[in-house]
Amino acid sequence: MLINKLDNVEVNLENGHKYAIRPIKTGENVIKYGAPIGHATCDINVGEHVHSHNLKTNLGENIEYTFEPEYYPEEKCDEKFFMGYERPDGKVGIRNDVWIVNTVGCINNSARLIAEKTGAKYFPHPFGCSQLGGDHKTTQCILKGMINHPNAAAVLVLGLGCENNNIEEMKKFLVSWDEKRVRFLNAQDVEDEIKEGISIVKELQEYAKNFKKTKISASKLVVGLKCGGSDGFSGITANPLVGRFSDKLIAMGGSCVLTEVPEMFGAETLLMKRCKDEETFNKNVLLINNFKDYFRRYNQVIYENPSPGNKEGGITTLEEKSLGCVQKGGTSKVVDVIDYGDTVTQNGLTLLNGPGNDIVAVTNLMASGAHMILFTTGRGTPLGSCVPTVKISTNTALFEKKSNWIDFNAGEVLSGNDLTDELLDYVLEVASGKMTKNEINGYEEISIFKDGVTL
DSSP states (O other): OOOSTTOSEEEOTTTOOEEESSOBOTTOEEEETTEEEEEESSOBOTTOEESTTTEEOOOOSOOOOOOOOOOOOOOOOOOOEEEEEEOTTSOEESOOEEEEEESSGGGHHHHHHHHHHHOOEEOOOSOSSSBOHHHHHHHHHHHHHHHTOTTEEEEEEEEOSSSTTOHHHHHHHHOOOOTTTEEEEEGGGSSOHHHHHHHHHHHHHHHHTTOOOEEEEGGGOEEEEEEOSOOTTTTTTHHHHHHHHHHHHHHTTOEEEEOOGGGTTTTHHHHHTTBSSHHHHHHHHHHHHHHHHHHHHTTOOTTOOOOHHHHHTTOOSHHHHHHHHGGGGTTSOEEEEEOTTOOOOSSEEEEEOOOOOHHHHHHHHHHTTOSEEEEEESSOOOOOOSSOEEEEESSHHHHHHTTTTOSEEOGGGGGTOOOHHHHHHHHHHHHTTOOOHHHHHTOOOOOOOOOSOBO
């Protein structure tokens, strides 16, 4: 399959790998998606396999960027609706759960015991104590995003009492909260924290019953965009499909969030051209260069990204991975660039600072306010966030093999099916209560980015 008329390689639809369609000289760029994905390290003949043995990245140090806006025609779409929950603060939720958010990892099992007795949801993590500076604040940012998340009708904030991120410190970071919706419990302050926690959660569950499903505009939806276990089909089927969905939801007034900054390297200019103004462009430049500086601070090469699974699936260089990855963001304007742990505030496409690691990224997207996450994969993964995580397979073989993981099959795109409307309808079904495989299986994890000293 030839993806772009400018390409000098085509993709074998049986294995996702690349093969030369014309002679490529040593040092010449290999072109896929109409853009360079690296250069040939030796002469490559017509029909020859193009991969790690003869292709090397072009990526290197920071680049000087220029704001050269290039906007695509904005799509016009009819308004769509889903059945969700209106919250007192004006936000909407697509689930009506009670969450237990613990301030520190020491009480993971206390949270688990309360959850098992009540049916509330809990999310273990190892953080909240012995952290300094930026890491301490990062943990607070993510937990704040969880406490304020509209998919949670009510929240028990469970603390130990002696941790750095104790409840009083967490309250300072929250600034304000609805006392009917958010309750606090320090385990060291009571004789039996499990009994007390169960009592509080039952009260919160009664409060949650006050919320009834109502018809809500799709313009209220915030959808996170993620890929993991990518393969040679990711940039051909699932990611472009999610991009078309993103454009359609944004045309309705909705919001999408794109993260995985290291997987923008080599394709970042495509996003920079779509920034709504020069201020947003400058934030985008900092987003890219600051993450490159983070790599160098730890003496790591910027381009060492594609995993063994990526390479087995046909992806060779970071540019190739990135050019496929950013397609999830469609063609809409970039309206904002926000930092790790910040919350989406504008309708449209927002870029979110953060790494590509699957569990860290889905947690980051959730904390930014995403009601659900569209997660494309060519290799498959059971991972889920504490919000619905829709797994979209890049190929039909994966969909059929791992039906216990995969929610939607984008492999049919190879047969000429557009599937954009079908994916939109599916998303609205999930927003209205349809359970995703991660929810059915109870695969709901969090992890928080760490970049500093632990005491």
